[in-house]
Amino acid sequence: MPDPSLTRVKRLPDKARTDRQILNGILDAGMVAHVGTVDGEYPVVIPVAYARQDDQFLIHGSAASRLFTLLAAGSPACATVTILDGLVLARSLFESSMNYRSAMIFGTFTLLEGDFELRALHTITEHLMPGRWNDARQPTLQELKATYTLAMNITEWSVKVGEGDPDDNPADLHTVQGRDLWAGVVPINSSYGVPIPDPHVPQETPIPPYVQKWRV
Numbered sequence: 001m002p003d004p005s006l007t008r009v010k011r012l013p014d015k016a017r018t019d020r021q022i023l024n025g026i027l028d029a030g031m032v033a034h035v036g037t038v039d040g041e042y043p044v045v046i047p048v049a050y051a052r053q054d055d056q057f058l059i060h061g062s063a064a065s066r067l068f069t070l071l072a073a074g075s076p077a078c079a080t081v082t083i084l085d086g087l088v089l090a091r092s093l094f095e096s097s098m099n100y101r102s103a104m105i106f107g108t109f110t111l112l113e114g115d116f117e118l119r120a121l122h123t124i125t126e127h128l129m130p131g132r133w134n135d136a137r138q139p140t141l142q143e144l145k146a147t148y149t150l151a152m153n154i155t156e157w158s159v160k161v162g163e164g165d166p167d168d169n170p171a172d173l174h175t176v177q178g179r180d181l182w183a184g185v186v187p188i189n190s191s192y193g194v195p196i197p198d199p200h201v202p203q204e205t206p207i208p209p210y211v212q213k214w215r216v
Ligand SMILES: Cc1cc2nc3c(=O)[nH]c(=O)nc-3n(C[C@H](O)[C@H](O)[C@H](O)COP(=O)(O)OP(=O)(O)OC[C@H]3O[C@@H](n4cnc5c(N)ncnc54)[C@H](O)[C@@H]3O)c2cc1C
Pocket: 006, 007, 008, 009, 010, 011, 012, 082, 084, 098, 100, 101, 102, 103, 104, 157, 158, 159, 160
């Protein structure tokens, strides 16, 4: 069990958020987590797809993967999810920064099997590709055997949110350079592009309605 003092934000604690709904919002908005653990002497941090299922953080990957083998064996883990909301251009380079929402979860993963695994895979699929689970072929027993599906209880977590205008040193607002310099926030948004069919799709096959909805 991780030490709860791990999750107390010390640096810029005004950016810390303790509202569970904010945590859930970040986890539900993201698609990629960076999951870190220790392999022997060294830390490894690997980006993976994930989903939240109630109070559990779910990932899946190859049973042959180093990360998944370590995590399935109970190696302590830390998962981070970051949503980048904007670049903050301050008058000084020192105060220039980013607006973001980020979450960190600490704990250990457990291996899911049987119906628990299938439910988790459904949740991951529907989080990343809403509508796809019922359309695509279901996993075979052999595919399930080759997959580790892991869950971590979301009990030890922290959230940090950077938002708003640049936090300039007041002196920089009145210098010749600072007074006339543009400063503010340049928002960053992720969006879906136009779907591109692969060469095997017959020409008359329409883009599924659920995929069309993703762009709205
Ligand atoms: C997109 C992005 C860009 C960033 N760029 C920089 C940068 O260039 N330089 C920089 O110094 N910092 C940056 N940060 C902030 C950085 O993530 C750390 O919060 C900061 O460096 C303080 O680290 P620390 O180890 O002193 O934190 P501490 O406050 O000592 O960490 C204590 C605990 O607080 C929690 N915590 C710390 N940081 C976060 C976080 N980001 N999200 C959720 N929980 C957290 C964890 O539970 C951690 O164990 C950035 C954050 C994001 C999301």
